[in-house]
Amino acid sequence: MKLPQAYYVLLFIYLLPVLFFISCTKGEVEIEEETSNEYPIDIPKDIKYIEVQKPGTLATVLQKDGLTTVVNLKISGSLNDEDLLTLTRMGRYESLKYLDLSDAYMFDFKGIMTNILYGVSVDQLIVSNHVTEIRMLQDVKKIYIPDNVTKIGSMCFYGSKINSIQLPNRLTCIDCEAFSYCENLKRLELPESVESVGENAFAYSNVEYVYLGENIKYIECGVFNGCYSLKELYMNMDSIPELINHEDTYYSDLGKISLGENVKYIDYEAFSSLLNLKSVYCYNSAPPIVYSEGTFDDTYFLMLRAKNPILYVPRGSMVDYWNASQFSSVFLTIKEIE
Numbered sequence: 637m638k639l640p641q642a643y644y645v646l647l648f649i650y651l652l653p654v655l656f657f658i659s660c661t662k663g664e665v666e667i668e669e670e671t672s673n674e675y676p677i678d679i680p681k682d683i684k685y686i687e688v689q690k691p692g693t694l695a696t697v698l699q700k701d702g703l704t705t706v707v708n709l710k711i712s713g714s715l716n717d718e719d720l721l722t723l724t725r726m727g728r729y730e731s732l733k734y735l736d737l738s739d740a741y742m743f744d745f746k747g748i749m750t751n752i753l754y755g756v757s758v759d760q761l762i763v764s765n766h767v768t769e770i771r772m773l774q775d776v777k778k779i780y781i782p783d784n785v786t787k788i789g790s791m792c793f794y795g796s797k798i799n800s801i802q803l804p805n806r807l808t809c810i811d812c813e814a815f816s817y818c819e820n821l822k823r824l825e826l827p828e829s830v831e832s833v834g835e836n837a838f839a840y841s842n843v844e845y846v847y848l849g850e851n852i853k854y855i856e857c858g859v860f861n862g863c864y865s866l867k868e869l870y871m872n873m874d875s876i877p878e879l880i881n882h883e884d885t886y887y888s889d890l891g892k893i894s895l896g897e898n899v900k901y902i903d904y905e906a907f908s909s910l911l912n913l914k915s916v917y918c919y920n921s922a923p924p925i926v927y928s929e930g931t932f933d934d935t936y937f938l939m940l941r942a943k944n945p946i947l948y949v950p951r952g953s954m955v956d957y958w959n960a961s962q963f964s965s966v967f968l969t970i971k972e973i974e
Contacts, residue, residue, distance in 0.1 A: 676802050677760045677778040680708045680734055691716035691743040694723070705731045712739035716747075720755050727757035727775065736762040738782070754789070788814045790834070796821075803827055810837050812856070817841060822865075826852075833859055848873060850898045864888055872896025877903045888912065895919065902926045913945045917973065921953040923960035948973045 684706050688694050691714045698704050709732060726732035735758045742750045742764065753764055754771035760778045763770060763785060770781065771789035774796050783804045790811040793801075799820035805827050812834030815821060818841040825847040826833075832854040838846065840862035848855070850872035857877055860866055867889050876899060890910050894917040895902075902924050907913070918924070947967035949957045954972055958964050 676800070677734075677762070677780055683708045683710050683734070683736070685710045685712070687711075688713035688715060688719065688740075690714065691747060692718045694719035698722075707731050708734040710736035710739075714741050714743055716743040717745055720753075724755050724757045727759075732758055734758065734760045737764045738762050740764050741766050752789075787811065790814065791816070793818055795819075803830075805829060808832070810834060812836055813839065815841055815843075818843070835859070836861055838863060844868070846870070850896060860888075863890075866890045868892045868894075870894040870896070872898045874898055875901040875903065876906050891915070893917070895924065897921075899924050911943070914943070915946045915948060916967070917948045918957070919950060919973070921950045921956070923953075923957050923963060926962035944968055946971060 684701075684703055686697055686701060686703065686709070688697055688711060694711070694715060695718075698706070703709070704726075706726075715737075723732065723735065727735070735756060737753065737756075742753055744750050751766075751768040752771060753767045753769070754773070756773060757775035759776070761773065761776050762780045763782060765782050765784055768785055769787040769789055770785055771792050773779065773792055774794050776793070777797050777799075779798065779801065781802070781804045783806045785804045786806050787809040788803075788807065788811060791813045792811070793815050794813055795817040796815075797820055798818060800823070801821070803824075803826060806829050807827055808829055808831045810826070810830060810833045813836045814834065815824070816836055816839045818838075821841050821843050823845045824838065824843055826849050828849040828851050830849055831851055833848070833852060833856065835856035835858055837856075837859050839858060839860065842865045843863055844865050845868045846860070846866065848869075848871045852873040855873065855877055860869075869890060869892070871894070876895070888910055889912055891912050891914040893907065893910075893913065893915075897919040899918070899920055900922075945967060947957065947963060947970045949970060949972060951972045954970055957970050963970070
């Protein structure tokens with residue numbers, strides 16, 4: 637039976653509110669996705685906003701606006717060393733917990749603009765979009781570092797309680813002891829932009845996994861001294877120096893080392909005395925050149941062999957690795973990477 641046209645008109649009118657509700661609900665979901673938190677920190681809702689027009693006047697502005705005991709703060713405008721000291725005092729001894737400096741510019745005492753942010757003591761920090769280097773942020777627990785930052789300065793996070801960090805994509809330098817004694821930091825992935833890593837950069841931290849990119853041109857000795865929790869290390873730079881102090885390797889948990897296809901040279905005693913080493917993956921079909929027979933073995937050579945670490949190599953290169961005495965004298969088992 638064919639229904640009259642009026643029936644469909646009435647049905648459409650009846651369903652119109654339902655269709656409108658569904659449409660609105662869908663729109664609300666999309667808006668929530670668009671406004672989701674892009675920062676690896678917890679952004680509070682009750683943020684106070686102030687603008688500092690003249691460097692050195694932050695304390696005056698805070699007092700004038702009644703914000704000397706503020707908890708969550710965003711600052712735009714111009715800040716100098718005196719203002720940073722004010723923020724440090726507020727973070728350490730008063731109530732300041734969250735600080736957003738994304739729209740702030742840094743100046744020195746002479747009124748000259750600088751590209752360095754340092755010494756801020758708060759739980760959560762968003763770094764300025766107008767600096768290229770950060771230093772002395774040991775009290776920070778969570779941080780967002782924008783891509784304009786190219787250098788993490790000496791001792792920047794020394795002894796920090798930070799447990800994770802997303803490094804900026806344009807970072808080129810990690811200075812000495814930048815992440816030393818970071819007890820809660822478990823994983824570090826260096827972006828491919830990093831070119832240099834300073835001495836003891838990660839020393840005595842509890843890091844377990846580290847990725848070192850292929851563009852590192854300079855890496856100082858002792859980068860992983862005292863990293864007894866380190867379990868896995870991936871490297872893909874041209875030349876690998878001694879990364880762990882000779883004495884510290886005896887206590888290291890490092891069980892897996894991966895050497896990317898760009899690795900061509902391994903320096904003297906780079907991995908000596910790694911008693912817990914279980915596997916080494918070499919992705920270069922040509923065995924890397926080793927400067928010393930002590931690179932993988934020294935006085936503890938027999939103990940290392942007794943644990944029978946396995947060397948994994950690319951397909952078709954097993955004969956070359958067997959013929960390379962610096963590898964065949966240490967690894968009794970060589971297998972092809974599947």
